[in-house]
Amino acid sequence: MTRLVLSEAEETPLLDVLVEGFRAFNGPFVGEHGYKPLRLLVFREGEDAPAGGIQAHCYGAWLHVLMVYLPEDLRGQGLGTALFDRIEAEAQARGCIGAYLDTLSWQARPFYEKRGYELFGTLPDSPPGHARYFLKKRFGPA
Template sequence: MAAFNRGHVAPGATGPLAVLLKDESDSTIGGLWGSTLFGWLRIELLFVPEGQRGASLGSAIMQQAEALAIARGCIGASLDTYSFQAPGFYEKLGYSLVGVVANCPPGNSRYFMQKTFALAHDQ
């Protein structure tokens, strides 16, 4: 399957991508985990400890991950989040809604979002 998929897309940098949030003892306390594949960053997890939220750390982590993805040749990023998590946060960072699974989990929705990067040659 992997060979079939590679035959249909241009080669690009693939692999895991992480931006880690460390405490004063160099322990990982949060950050972003994802991967790049087929020219896109797939954000799988973003976590900022509750006591550190509201200090723009999440935005800084996202910006750093996007910069790393652009350096790998990515043209955009995608993620999913739930209605009770952070869709407004991602919208403020330029992500747009591309799909919704209603009542998942029951009483809430699952949102699929994407952002296309403004690359230097596009400006």
């Protein structure tokens, strides 16, 4: 008999089964535009541990920005712009035609809009009292 098991673990051997199955099923549709992880890290001068960066992946010819973080002391110095310039250029070099991301109401929506990202969806009360915004940007000719 089939069982259902609920797990809160972020990394499990079962995750590999899900990822492999997902990629195998979608492979014929996305072709050369399959999953390609992409990370860009920021290091402080003289330090070996990353201080921040961007976690993303290219999939289906789009860059999906999953997570962006810069510590407070590194903000306002142009690093966010440099990070996005670099990761968007790399995504275009990998064949991406655009990028998309989501951001919460207290985060960096104005920054993304200044970079040409456009709102295409809003999820209200995520978390309650706030909103999650979905933004996209189509790249121009490289």
